[in-house]
Amino acid sequence: MRQLFALTLYRLILPLLFLAAFPGWVVKMLRRGGFGTRLGERAAVYTTPLEEEPCGTVHFHAVSVGESLLALKLIREWLLAEPDRRFVLATGTATGHAVATGADIPGLRVTYSPLDFRWMVRSYLNRFEPSQIVLVEGEVWPHLLQECKKRGIPVRLVNARMSPRSARRFSKFAAWLRPTYSLLDTVATQQSEDAAIWQTLGLAPENIHRTGSLKFDPGSGSRPARRPEFQHILDSFGKNRSVVLAASTHPGEDSLIASAIREADIRALPVLVPRHAERRAEVTADLERAGFHIVLRSTLPPNHLPTSGGVPESEVGSGFPDNACLVIDTTGELRDWTAHADAVVIGKSFLSIGGQNPAEAILAHIPVIFGPHMENFQPLASHLISTGGCICVQDSEELAESISAALDPAKAKDMTQAAEKLLTRHQGATVRILHLLKQP
Structure with a gap:
């Protein structure tokens, strides 16, 4: 009875939520350039001829940029063993779609995942007939899981993570969530401590596997790499x-962090990468109020190196004022910009809750600093603090001091060695996840 009531309530609320979110979604798509990228596929409206679609293959569902990058990591690794296999990567956002399309993987069909209306889900499944669906970190949708169960299509959730806050909330409403989550065939968790909450949500113990974190697996895929064109841009400062x-x-952090960088070392170049590139105008205004001259990455050609007063390019010291700040307002470049840094400050950890992923900086051997809010990356964040693998600060005054410390080569070496040692706990996560996905 509870299951029927919950499903009926969901079906009544879903259209209302869609109508409430639709105007904001349109604005977001305009800002992110989503229109013109087959957005109709969100409503299961397709323009690709049916005979050209890859049917009966593995589908990865990735909500946005971070999840898309993880899905691409799994696909590339799988293709090493089976180079002729085709995949479908379904994203939920225009930025995720752009990253997936830009990966330029032969045989990869990039689409949008359907909204969770029954007729849209059925149209999507009828068209592609996936052999299995792999949800990367989330999201779990009732109609998608129900339709897949009816058709015998396994749905597996990989790189599942559950913050303590989320675990408490899920436990509280477990009786209402269990009918949906129990439809998952397999859950691959990042840490063994999460097994209990997934059992509470209705999964049998044999269907829960601790694989480690796909994000934190240092032994698979490529690490952040320095790009010559990025170095040209940095040299121009x-x-x-x-x-x-x-x-x-995230909002409010840009000037806070840039000002702390300037206080820590007047010669240090602040390079800011907003979580959402469409915030460029807001970020620019915030930094200009703090006294910075803003240079947007999107306005510079890849090989930018300005000249000055007839001096040859090779001899130019700087084409910008000393108070210049570089803002990376392009999508999908953060990973390799990280490799050019001498220290990395993690966003969403000062004025917002949750934090962002520190793994790429650690893999690039760059010292990491973050604020008090890293809830979404526990227990890794706590372990980094306790082992000296990072610096955790509480306010902007501490941040300036910590940046100064992290720029010391000896301190940086100690931090990066301790941090990378922690990541070795997740060594082989990619291989373990692929082993699960290849099971019948």
């Missing part, structure tokens, strides 16, 4: 300057 990168900043 003055050669041999320390680079402090603020990764995935």
Whole structure:
């Protein structure tokens, strides 16, 4: 009875939620350039001829950029063993779609995942007839799981993570959530401590597997790599300057972090990467009020190196004022910009709840600093703090001091070695996940 009531309530609320969210979604798509990227596929309206679609293959569902990158990591690894296999990657956002399309993987069909209306889900499944659906970190949708169960299509959730806050909330409403979550065939968790909550949600113990984190697996895929075109851009601000990168900043953090960088080392170049590129105008205004000259990545060609007063390019020291700040307002480049940094400050950890992923900086051997809010990356964040693998600060005053410390080569070496040692606990996660996905 409870299951029927919950499903009926969901079906009544879903159209209302869609109508309430639709105007904001349109604005977001306009900002992110989503229109013109087959957005009709969100409503199961397709323009690709049916005979050209890859039917009966594995589908990865990735909500946005981070999940899309993880899905691409799994697909590339799978293709090493089976180069002729085709895949479908379904994303939920225009930015995720752009990253997946830009990966340029032969045989990969990039689409949008359907909204969770029954007729849209059925149309999607009728068209592609997937052999299995792999949800990367989330999201779990009732109609999708129900339809897949009816058709015998396994649905597996990989790289599942559950923050303590989420676990408490899920436990509280477990009786209402269990009918949906119990439809999952397999859950691959990042840590063994999460097994209990998934059992509470209705999964049998034999269907829960601790694989480690796909994000934190240092032994698979490529690490962040320095790009010559990025170095050209950095050189145009003055050669041999320390680079402090603020990764995935959220509103209010941009000027806070940039000002702390300037206080820590007047010669250090602040490089800010907003979590959402369409915030560029807001970020620019915030930084200009703090006294910075803003240079947007999107306005510079890849090989940018300005000249000055007839001096040859190779001899130019700097084409920008000393108070310049570089803002990376392009999508999908954060990973390799990280490799050019001397220290990385993690966004969404000061004025927002949750934090952002520190793994890429750690894999690039760059010292990491974050604020008090890293709830979404526990227990890794706590372990990093306790082992000296990072610096955790409480306010902007501590941040400036910590940036200064992280720029010291000896301190940086100690931090990066301790941090990478922690990541080795997740070594082989990619291989373990693929082994699960290849099971019948």
